[in-house]
Amino acid sequence: xxxxxxxxxxxxxxxxxxxxxxxxxxxxxxxxxxxxxxxxxxxxxxxxxxxxxxxxxxxxxxxxxxxxxxxxxxxxxxxxxxxxxxxxxxxxxxxxxxxxxxxxxxxxxxxxxxxxxxxxxxxxxxxxxxxxxxxxxxxxxxxxxxxxxxxxxxxxxxxxxxxxxxxxxxxxxxxxxxxxxxxxxxxxxxxxxxxxxxxxxxxxxxxxxxxxxxxxxxxxxxxxxxxxxxxxxxxxxxxxxxxxxxxxxxxxxxxxxxxxxxxxxxxxxxxxxxxxxxxxxxxxxxxxxxxxxxxxxxxxxxxxxxxxxxxxxxxxxxxxxxxxxxxxxxxxxxxxxxxxxxxxxxxxxxxxxxxxxxxxxxxxxxxxxxxxxxxxxxxxxxxxxxxxxxxxxxxxxxxxxxxxxxxxxxxxxxxxxxxxxxxxxxxxxxxxxxxxxxxxxxxxxxxxxxxxxxxxxxxxxxxxxxxxxxxxxxxxxxxxxxxxxxxxxxxxxxxxxxxxxxxxxxxxxxxxxxxxxxxxxxxxxxxxxxxxxxxxxxxxxxxxxxxxxxx
Numbered sequence: 152x153x154x155x156x157x158x159x160x161x162x163x164x165x166x167x168x169x170x171x172x173x174x175x176x177x178x179x180x181x182x183x184x185x186x187x188x189x190x191x192x193x194x195x196x197x198x199x200x201x202x203x204x205x206x207x208x209x210x211x212x213x214x215x216x217x218x219x220x221x222x223x224x225x226x227x228x229x230x231x232x233x234x235x236x237x238x239x240x241x242x243x244x245x246x247x248x249x250x251x252x253x254x255x256x257x258x259x260x261x262x263x264x265x266x267x268x269x270x271x272x273x274x275x276x277x278x279x280x281x282x283x284x285x286x287x288x289x290x291x292x293x294x295x296x297x298x299x300x301x302x303x304x305x306x307x308x309x310x311x312x313x314x315x316x317x318x319x320x321x322x323x324x325x326x327x328x329x330x331x332x333x334x335x336x337x338x339x340x341x342x343x344x345x346x347x348x349x350x351x352x353x354x355x356x357x358x359x360x361x362x363x364x365x366x367x368x369x370x371x372x373x374x375x376x377x378x379x380x381x382x383x384x385x386x387x388x389x390x391x392x393x394x395x396x397x398x399x400x401x402x403x404x405x406x407x408x409x410x411x412x413x414x415x416x417x418x419x420x421x422x423x424x425x426x427x428x429x430x431x432x433x434x435x436x437x438x439x440x441x442x443x444x445x446x447x448x449x450x451x452x453x454x455x456x457x458x459x460x461x462x463x464x465x466x467x468x469x470x471x472x473x474x475x476x477x478x479x480x481x482x483x484x485x486x487x488x489x490x491x492x493x494x495x496x497x498x499x500x501x502x503x504x505x506x507x508x509x510x511x512x513x514x515x516x517x518x519x520x521x522x523x524x525x526x527x528x529x530x531x532x533x534x535x536x537x538x539x540x541x542x543x544x545x546x547x548x549x550x551x552x553x554x555x556x557x558x559x560x561x562x563x564x565x566x567x568x569x570x571x572x573x574x575x576x577x578x579x580x581x582x583x584x585x586x587x588x589x590x591x592x593x594x595x596x597x598x599x600x601x602x603x604x605x606x607x608x609x610x611x612x613x614x615x616x617x618x619x620x621x622x623x624x625x626x627x628x629x630x631x632x633x634x635x636x637x638x639x640x641x642x643x644x645x646x647x648x649x650x651x652x653x654x655x656x657x658x659x660x661x662x663x664x665x666x667x668x669x670x671x672x673x674x675x676x677x678x679x680x681x682x683x684x685x686x687x688x689x690x691x692x693x694x695x696x697x698x699x700x701x702x
Contacts, residue, residue: 152607153393154532157285157312164304175303176208176215183208207311214307214314217259221267222294243387245321258387259314265388266290266313274382278375279341279405283398284388286313313391320392333395334385340399341376344406347627348373356419356634356654363504365412372405403623404518404525410626411516414452415501420626421471422659423633424453426688429464429666436689439696444619445629452515464666468659473497473515522622524611542607636695643687658684 167173173182183205243261246254266284270291275281286309293306321330348369351357357366379398388394414420428446430436450458455470475492500513519526527534534542614622634654641655665681 158532160308176211180212211307214310265386279401283401316393333392337395413630420633464663468663524622639691
C-alpha cells in the first residue's frame with residue numbers, strides 16, 4: 152500500500168511541474184506560503200490549524216534540505232572513503248508530539264546516509280535488494296545530478312514516507328520487541344525459501360540443470376536468495392518496515408512465478424488434482440481439505456473453463472495440459488475442420504523449458520491473474536481504473552469487518568483481473584448517500600481515502616493470512632507431495648517389475664476417460680482394471696495428504 156501511495160505521488164509531482172511549474176519542495180513551500188497569506192487577507196478568521204497540509208509540505212522541505220546538504224558534501228574530496236567506511240548502528244531516540252524536530256532530523260539524516268551507502272555499495276547487485284528497496288533509485292539519481300531538480304519532489308516524498316512509516320511501526324510495536332524484527336523476518340523468509348527450493352532441486356524429477364530448464368532457473372533463484380542472506384545489513388534503512396516489506400514482496404513474487412511453473416511442470420500437480428476431482432465427483436471419495444481448497448481457489452489454473460462436475464473430465468484435463476482447438480484452413484466442414492492440439496510453446500513450458508521471447512504469452516504463469524497483490528505489483532503499483540472501481544465499491548457497500556474482504560478475487564473467475572461491470576463502474580453508494588466517489592482519474596468528485604485504504608488492506612490480508620492464502624501459497628512443498636502421490640500410484644499400478652521412480656502419468660488419462668465413460672456405463676463399474684486403479688489412487692491420496700495443511 153505504501154508503494155502504491157508512493158507511485159501516486161509521482162503523478163502528483165508531474166502535475167505540479169506541468170501546471171504550476173513547481174519542481175522542488177522549496178517551490179511548493181513558497182507557493183503554499185503565498186496562498187496562505189492571500190487567504191488570510193480575504194478571511195482573517197482562518198488560523199494555522201486549518202492548514203493541515205502545511206506540516207506535510209514543511210516536512211518535504213526539510214527532507215529536501217537534508218538531501219541537498221548531503222549532495223553538496225558529496226562533491227568534496229575524500230567523501231567516498233569517509234562515507235563507505237563501515238559504521239556501528241547508531242542509537243536513535245524517536246519522539247512523538249510537537250517537539251520532535253531534532254529527533255526527526257537526526258533519524259532522517261541517518262536514513263538518507265544508509266540509503267546512499269546502499270547505492271554506492273555492492274548490495275544493489277542482488278535483485279531482491281535492488282528491486283525491493285524503495286526510494287533507492289530516486290536517491291541515486293538525485294545524488295548523481297549536481298543541479299538538476301527533475302525528481303526533487305518525488306525523492307523528498309519518498310524520504311518522508313520512509314521516515315513516517317518507520318516511526319509509525321516503531322510506536323506500534325509491543326513492549327519488548329525491537330525495530331530490527333522486520334529485517335529478521337525478511338532473512339528468515341529467505342532462509343525458508345532456500346530450504347524449499349533445495350528440496351525440490353534434490354528431487355529425482357529435477358535431473359537436468361541445462362541452461363533454459365526450470366531446474367536451471369530454480370538453481371539461480373536459490374543462489375540469489377543465498378546472496379541476499381549473506382548481505383548482513385542492520386542499519387536503519389534495512390530495518391525499515393517499508394524496505395523489508397518490499398524485499399519480501401520481491402521474494403514472494405519470484406517464488407510465485409516459479410511456483411506456477413512447478414504447477415504445470417510435467418503435469419505432476421495437475422494430474423493429482425484432476426484425479427482427486429474425478430474421485431470426488433464420481434466415486435464419492437472423502438474430501439481432502441487442502442486439495443479441495445486448491446480446486447476451489449485455483450480453478451483457473453487447474454481447470455480452465457471451469458471445474459467439471461459430471462462430464463467433460465477428459466476435455467478439462469486436456470485444457471490443463473494446454474490443449475487448444477486448431478482449425479484447418481483448407482479442410483471442409485463435412486470432413487472436419489478442427490482438432491484438439493497442444494501448441495509447441497505450451498508443450499515446451501510444461502516440459503520445463505523457458506518460453507521463447509516471441510512465443511505467445513502463457514496465462515498459466517501470470518501471477519496477477521490469481522492475486523490482487525501481484526496484479527498491483529506488476530502494474531508498478533499503479534492501480535488501474537478497473538481495480539480502483541472494485542476497491543471503491545468494496546469500501547462503500549461491503550463494509551469493514553464483513554469477512555468478504557476478498558470479493559474482488561472470487562473462485563472460478565480470473566483472480567486479480569477485475570472487469571468493469573455495472574456494480575462497480577461509475578459507482579454510486581446509495582446506502583451511504585455519499586454520491587460517486589471517483590468519476591475518472593483526475594476528476595475527483597469525492598475521495599474516501601481511509602475507506603479505500605481499509606478495503607484494500609482487507610483484500611490483501613485475505614490473500615496472505617486467510618485459511619487459504621492465495622498470494623502466500625507455497626507451491627514447492629505441494630509439488631513434492633503431489634510427486635510422492637504420483638510415485639506411489641506408478642509403482643503400485645505397474646507392479647514390482649517396473650522401473651522404480653518412473654513417475655508414470657498414465658493413470659490420469661485412464662481415470663478421466665473412465666469418468667466420462669461412466670455416463671455410458673463403460674467406467675470402472677464395468678472394468679476391473681479401472682476399479683483397481685481407483686483403489687490405488689484413493690490409498691495414495693489418503694497417505695500422501697494425511698494431516699496436510701495449507702502452507
